[in-house]
Amino acid sequence: MIELAGLTKRYGGKTAVDDLTFSVRPGIVTGFLGPNGAGKSTTMRMMLGLDHPTSGEVLIDGERYDRLRDPLLAIGALLEAKAVHPGRTAYNHLLCLAQSNGIARERIDVVLDLVGLGAVARKRPKGFSLGMGQRLGIASALLGDPRILMFDEPVNGLDPEGIHWIRNLMKRLAADGRTVFVSSHLMSEMALTAEHLVVIGQGRLLADTSMADFIRENSRSFVRVRGPEPERLRAVLERTGGGVTVTETAEGALEVEGTEAARIGELVAGQGLVLHELSPQQASLEEAFMRLTHGSVEYEAHNGGEGPGAPDPPGAPPAAGGWGAQWDSRRGKGE
């Protein structure tokens, strides 16, 4: 379990993280979302003791990070691909980590096999593909067999096979009872992986809810109806009243809000009308996310100089940050 209480970080006059209070529970994958510059990286850095809060605190299974006796045994993190010494083999990279953190040597082969790098254990990571580098980063995170795992943009730049593998790995880790916290700009991927969501904007908590509720609460759901007699169809639907609204699309279909598909089917059948389509529509996570972050007055109001307040398109790479290097130096392996 990760617990944040009133977590705040200011850089001079800029509040990057603003009074965040939420918990990341074990047993499920929790997604961490926010537009560029929302404060996700800063929050994750503070969770790992790489940055000090201005106020508030983060507890890792009840302890502050700097009070953990063996941090890698409590929490593992994938922060940036290839944050490894270029001259060491994959095996030796993990060996250094294991030795400096009191982790049994036997774990190295276990994690290398787990991430599918057993065959290249004696190779230097500088020749690794992005996907292999990512797998080595995950092997490092898993080395101490921690109960808490944190992944920042884990699928960035990976091919579909790699994405599929990481998605299933995160789900397996959660099913195993671990706490899994993951940030990603890829909404479609997040929708497939996370069960719970924490969304921030301008450093503030915007949502802490299940994936299903988040989409339901931040999107418009309606039933798409089409038939050969649109005028009669529309008249029948509008007569029902009770808050039902009908909107015609440019293609001549009707979008009906305020009632269920089954009820529409019954009404229409009662009038002897033919239907060519009757399909409930639910917005995607991406649409719900755009709606919530666009609708955030805080976000718009504090977005001076960076355009009209629209978050970068989903799929945009994260801004380059220097925190892979900080993580590395924390582990005593400066680049």
Ligand SMILES: Nc1ncnc2c1ncn2[C@@H]1O[C@H](COP(=O)(O)OP(=O)(O)OP(=O)(O)O)[C@@H](O)[C@H]1O
């Ligand atoms: N060391 C720093 N000094 C000054 N400002 C900083 C520093 N680190 C982050 N910030 C600012 O704090 C805000 C939050 O940045 P952060 O990198 O945490 O956002 P993010 O949500 O991770 O963004 P992205 O999705 O682009 O990675 C930004 O406005 C950023 O410019």
